[in-house]
Every structure is written in C-alpha cells, then in structure tokens.
Amino acid sequence: MxxxxxxxxxxxxxxxxxxxxxxxxxxxxxxxxxxxxxxxxxxxxxxxxxxxxxxxxxxxxxxxxxxxxxxxxxxxxxxxxxxxxxxxxxxxxxxxxxxxxxxxxxxxxxxxxxxxxxxxxxxxxxxxxxxxxxxxxxxxxLPVKESRDFYSLGDIVANGCSLDGRIINVLAAVRSVGEPKCFTTSDRRKGQRCEVKLYDETESSFAMICWDNESILVAQSWVPRDTVIFASDVKISFDKFRNCMTATVISKTIITTNPDTPEANILLNFIRENKETNPLDDEIDSYLKESVNLNTIVDVYTVEQLKVKASKNEGKADPFYGILYAYISTLNIDDDSTIVVRHRCSGCGYLVKEASSTCTACNKDSLEFKSVFLSFHLLIDLTDHTGTLHACSLTGGVAEETLGCTVNEFLAMTDEQKTALKWQFLLERSKIYLKFFLSHRARGGLRISVLSCKLADPIEASRNLSGQGNI
Known part of the structure; x- marks a missing residue:
C-alpha cells in the first residue's frame, strides 16, 4: 500500500x-x-x-x-x-x-x-x-500514460490536418502562460479561457487552450521556460483563423507537471540549456502574445506620462500596460512604399522573407518546411495633446479587429478605399490598450504593442484626457 x-x-x-x-x-x-x-x-x-x-x-x-x-x-x-x-x-x-x-x-x-x-x-x-x-x-x-507514448510538437505540425479531432498525448515545455480571460456566452453563461504556448526541440511555439477553471489554476503555477508537462488525452484541432494546429484541454485530459521520466528530463535539460539562445525574439513575443484580459488593464495615461513611466521602468524585464486616449497620427496603409502585410510562419509566428518563404526559426531541416500565411504588420504613431508615441506595433488579429477587415479583404481594396479607411481613424480619438516591454531591437530599447484599438466614446475620452495612471 x-x-x-x-x-x-x-x-x-x-x-x-x-x-x-x-x-x-x-x-x-x-x-x-x-x-x-x-x-x-x-x-x-x-x-x-x-x-x-x-x-x-x-x-x-x-x-x-x-x-x-x-x-x-x-x-x-x-x-x-x-x-x-x-x-x-x-x-x-x-x-x-x-x-x-x-x-x-x-x-x-x-x-x-x-x-x-x-x-x-x-x-x-x-x-x-x-x-x-x-x-x-x-x-x-508520474504520467498516467506510458512515458514514451506521446507526439512531439513537430510530429503534430507535420501530420497537420490528419490529426484534426484526434485525442493524443503531448510532452512539451511551457513557453508562456496567458492571463485567464473571462467571457459571457450568448445564453448568459460565464466562461473563461487561457492560452498556453508550448515548445520543444522540434517546434518553437504551439498553442494549448484551457477552457475550465481547474486546468487554468494548474497552468497559472507553471514557470515559463522552466516547466515541462505531459498532457495525456488532449484534443488536437486545426485552427482555421491562425492556419495552424492547436491543442485543447478537455474533460479527459490529465496533465502531469514536471514528470519524472527520462524523456521529460531530456526536454527539461534542453530548455534550460537554450534559455539564452532561444530563437524566439521579442518580435515573435509581440505577435504571439499571451491572451491578456483587457479588463485587468485600468491605468489611463497621457503620452507624456507613458514616456515618464517607460523611463522609470528602464532595465526592468516585466512589461507594463496602460490605456491611452489618442489619435492615430500615422497609418500608412495606402502607401505603396510601406509594407503593410507580411508573411509569417504557421509554426512559430516568425516573420518570413517573402523571397524565401522559409522560416529561419523552426525550419532547420530542409526536409521539413512549415507553411506561411499573410498577416498585418503595421507601425503606427499615436498622438494626444501631450506628445506622440512613435512606431507602435499593430499586428495580426488586433490589426484586423482595428481596421475592421481581414488581410484578404484589405488586399482586395482599391487605393481610394484604403485611403478612406485610413481617414476613419486619423480624424477620430481612439481608446487604445498598450503593452510596453524591453526589446534590444526596438528604437530606444522599448517596444510598444497595441492590444486593442477602438473608437472612443467622446464623453469617456474627455473625462480621461489628463490621465490617472500610476507613474
């Protein structure tokens, strides 16, 4: 016993x-x-x-x-x-x-x-x-399945749609854990969602979705890039929106954190040895950002206040978030000299050079190529009465939600339609949720990522023009 x-x-x-x-x-x-x-x-x-x-x-x-x-x-x-x-x-x-x-x-x-x-x-x-x-x-x-009975993330991507709907076992490392995002369904039932990014020796980013509170609680305890999980009986699906495979935790799933098995120990050693040399840079982090519950972002700033806070946060690794009521002062979506749409790797989200159509982050084996897809990649300026934030990143699904069109719909527009779309934003004040984080590649060492951008209620905006965030 x-x-x-x-x-x-x-x-x-x-x-x-x-x-x-x-x-x-x-x-x-x-x-x-x-x-x-x-x-x-x-x-x-x-x-x-x-x-x-x-x-x-x-x-x-x-x-x-x-x-x-x-x-x-x-x-x-x-x-x-x-x-x-x-x-x-x-x-x-x-x-x-x-x-x-x-x-x-x-x-x-x-x-x-x-x-x-x-x-x-x-x-x-x-x-x-x-x-x-x-x-x-x-x-x-101790996993509930045999320790060698699992698919690598590379196997899942390689098998593609043939695994759609299948229930399998996965051994992987935790790359990031998103904030739980609460929602209410059409029939008024409350729910929650948390997105976890996984990786291993074969794939640099793979999404696993948790819908129930119990698995979300477990996921919140995981330390990114220092935790390995064995997930038995997760459901594999093809995400049409992202054009890639994803995993979902279901009622059958049992997740073992940091399993004591030879295979898990090998993976744990791999992620610890490659912490500093991981090919996933901040640019991919911005695109494949964890799901952030916008309701948790409450601090309102002016541009001037944000610049002061950013200077005080210099050298700190943790990102900070804020709300800005401002105009989009630069939105070059109708300029032929500006790249608005870029190719991204379906495996890891990395920007891919159009000429090669090959991802340098995860296509190390010439026999194993990942597909690419088109995604918005915009740098916009945000201006209020106190100043301007330059080169803010507006990408992926957030850009589609902001502009109100998909990439394919945008590419089908005439130049006149693109100009008319631009002026819808240049003339109106928007409520913008922002994420600020360190980046050695960005100007000034700080990258600014747009999490949400929607036209602001005029009364609400006028009440918040002076800002109130904690600087």
Missing amino acids: ANSFASKTFTALSDLHPNLANLKIIGIVIGKTDVRGFPDRKNIGSERYTFSFTIRDSPTHFVNATSWGSEGYIRSLSDSFRVGECVIIENPLIQRKELEREEKFSPATPGNYKLLLSENHSTVKICSSYQVDTKLLALIY
Whole structure:
C-alpha cells in the first residue's frame, strides 16, 4: 500500500469491488473537473450539481470519483481541495464503469470501477502532506500514460490536418502562460479561457487552450521556460483563423507537471540549456502574445506620462500596460512604399522573407518546411495633446479587429478605399490598450504593442484626457 502509517485502515484501489462497504480510501488528486449544473428530472425546475476528480494510490492504479448533490454542497466540496493534494474518501459507492459512454468524457482508468460520492453518506477530507508516505506524494510526477507514448510538437505540425479531432498525448515545455480571460456566452453563461504556448526541440511555439477553471489554476503555477508537462488525452484541432494546429484541454485530459521520466528530463535539460539562445525574439513575443484580459488593464495615461513611466521602468524585464486616449497620427496603409502585410510562419509566428518563404526559426531541416500565411504588420504613431508615441506595433488579429477587415479583404481594396479607411481613424480619438516591454531591437530599447484599438466614446475620452495612471 502506498500509505505506510495506515496500511490496514485504507482499501487499495486495486482491491475495489462493488460488494465492499464502509470504505476508506486515500489517494492523491491527479485531475479534476469544474462544477456543472443539470436539470433535475425528479424535481422539475430545479438543478442538480456535479463534479469529478481522479485519485491515484499507486503507479498502476487510479480511479475516477464523481459527486452529485445540491449546489452549496458540491461547490463547497470542490473548493475544499485541488489537484496535487492528498484526500481521504470515506463511504463511497463503488460502481462498475460503462466503458464506452464514460471514457468518452472522463479520463481513461485501468480498473473496471468508479467511485460515486453522495451528499448524505460520503465524505472527502484533505490529508496533510506530512502525514502521507512520500511514495504517494511522488505519484503526482508520474504520467498516467506510458512515458514514451506521446507526439512531439513537430510530429503534430507535420501530420497537420490528419490529426484534426484526434485525442493524443503531448510532452512539451511551457513557453508562456496567458492571463485567464473571462467571457459571457450568448445564453448568459460565464466562461473563461487561457492560452498556453508550448515548445520543444522540434517546434518553437504551439498553442494549448484551457477552457475550465481547474486546468487554468494548474497552468497559472507553471514557470515559463522552466516547466515541462505531459498532457495525456488532449484534443488536437486545426485552427482555421491562425492556419495552424492547436491543442485543447478537455474533460479527459490529465496533465502531469514536471514528470519524472527520462524523456521529460531530456526536454527539461534542453530548455534550460537554450534559455539564452532561444530563437524566439521579442518580435515573435509581440505577435504571439499571451491572451491578456483587457479588463485587468485600468491605468489611463497621457503620452507624456507613458514616456515618464517607460523611463522609470528602464532595465526592468516585466512589461507594463496602460490605456491611452489618442489619435492615430500615422497609418500608412495606402502607401505603396510601406509594407503593410507580411508573411509569417504557421509554426512559430516568425516573420518570413517573402523571397524565401522559409522560416529561419523552426525550419532547420530542409526536409521539413512549415507553411506561411499573410498577416498585418503595421507601425503606427499615436498622438494626444501631450506628445506622440512613435512606431507602435499593430499586428495580426488586433490589426484586423482595428481596421475592421481581414488581410484578404484589405488586399482586395482599391487605393481610394484604403485611403478612406485610413481617414476613419486619423480624424477620430481612439481608446487604445498598450503593452510596453524591453526589446534590444526596438528604437530606444522599448517596444510598444497595441492590444486593442477602438473608437472612443467622446464623453469617456474627455473625462480621461489628463490621465490617472500610476507613474
């Protein structure tokens, strides 16, 4: 038994059987879903709530547990523990799994049984780590799939659309973790989204999307460029908008952080050795920026105040953010001498020279070429009554949202239409969300990236012309 101080008290997961009663089980939580509500068929008009989690007590045995009950009970129980904590479950009901139906949505487990927790009879308690055998705690670093059973990111990109919709395992390093972004659906349900950028020896940037709160909480603990993950049963999809493959964390997914396997250790050594020489520079960081929740950016500045703050932040690696009410004073989208649209690599987002159509960042093997796609690449000036910010980067999807057209729609415009589009912005004050970060390539050592740019409400703008940000 994994737990040494009470081996006679607890039932091992390998010994589960429907005839057992008054059970007490100990295990480490390796996966967990969000709380969800469903209409109660027995009580029309009311809802029942549920969530599931997966516990493990040995390298070869782990099991899914599901709890149903009132909203208060289920939310309280779910909030009482997190992935990575040890729990003691008392008086669960043991049921036989319905393999075809359940493992379509739940993590695949080695045994034939599952645990059902009831509000009236079952309890779940956190077990302090100092009470638990270290062998049990170490199980959190062991993937639930065979350590060599994974696709490299290069394999996923190379297989392309043939993997669309497939559920596979991925071993990769964490490049960046975006801010959780909250939203409300058309039917008024609240949701959240977090984008994680992954990389390995074969690919320099690959997006993985988390939609549920539990996986987002786990992702927020990852240290970029110093964390390796083994994600079992993620869904692979082709993103038509970005023209590339992406991974999505689903209800079947179990993510192991910094797994203790030979393959993961090799990757960890690779990312640590290549921290300083990573080909991904700040230009790609700007394009492949993490998802930033604009609602968290509240400081309003004038141009003059932003320049003062930027000078005070000189030498600091962390970016800072701000809101500016200003005019776009330079927007050369109708000038034939200005490059408005550039080619980018579908694998890493790096700017590609049009003549070669080859990405120097990730196409090191001449037999393995990544496709390229067209993307806006604009440098604009922003002006208010206190001064001008020059050469602000407006790229990718943000540029499309700002201009109100796709790259292909823009390329189909006449020169007259492009000029008319430009003057829509030169004459109007905009509300602009900006990111400032160090860049040895940028003029003055600081790069300014536009995160959002929309025409401002005149009353709102007039109230904020003096700025109020923390300098």
